[in-house]
Amino acid sequence: MTESRINQQKTATTVLNQSIELRVTGQPDVENKSGSGHVRPSEVTIRYQTAGMRAHVCGRWVRPDGELTDEPRSQSYTARQGDTSNWPEWLVTLAAQYAPSAAHAREDVDAMAAEIRRLRTELADMRATVLNEVADELDGIDFHPNAKSPNGELCRLLAGRFRRQAAAVSAARP
Incomplete structure (x- = not known):
């Protein structure tokens, strides 16, 4: 390819993913999928990708008897092609609220x-x-x-x- 053709080629940039980190309070506890009890959310990271979304909820472990501990726990969620059917409703609402705009x-x-x-x-x-x-x-x-x-x-x-x-x-x- 000649030098002039190389210089004439245009570059393109495509956003493959965007993420947002949120501090949350007052959200309902989420199921602790890796053990007993629940996770009381304090931070959420939502990553918007071309193939779907991922969310990571971080917080403190709540024992099965309801006692809040200082032990950190996290829970991950994946939504392929926008299917958030296994996500907590409040997390779906946050993901929609903070989704990258049409801008x-x-x-x-x-x-x-x-x-x-x-x-x-x-x-x-x-x-x-x-x-x-x-x-x-x-x-x-x-x-x-x-x-x-x-x-x-x-x-x-x-x-x-x-x-x-x-x-x-x-x-x-x-």
Whole structure:
């Protein structure tokens, strides 16, 4: 691949995941899936990924008799394709509340629109350049002075026409 082609290639960036960490209070306890009792949530990390979501709930262990301990516990949840059916309802609500907004999609659309405007401007500039180059070539044709041909006048007329089109293209640039 030539150097100029490498420089013409565009880069792209796609967000693969975003995460948010939240301090929570007053949320209902979650089941301790790795043992007895419950986990009283104090922190939640939610990771939004292209294939779904993951949540990690951290807190303190609550014994089966209801006694709150200082022992840390955590519980993980996975939602493939948005299936949060095994998540606590309050966690589903938090995940929806803090989900990445459509602003990123809007930024992508705005970036694409800006790129289209740039390309249209570049194309208009290239068209004007080509029209002017053709006009210069037509003006540069040297017909023999003794030739009885209307070609010289035709070339000058065409050159003038191309220059006017080039000026119109430049004036109408996006």
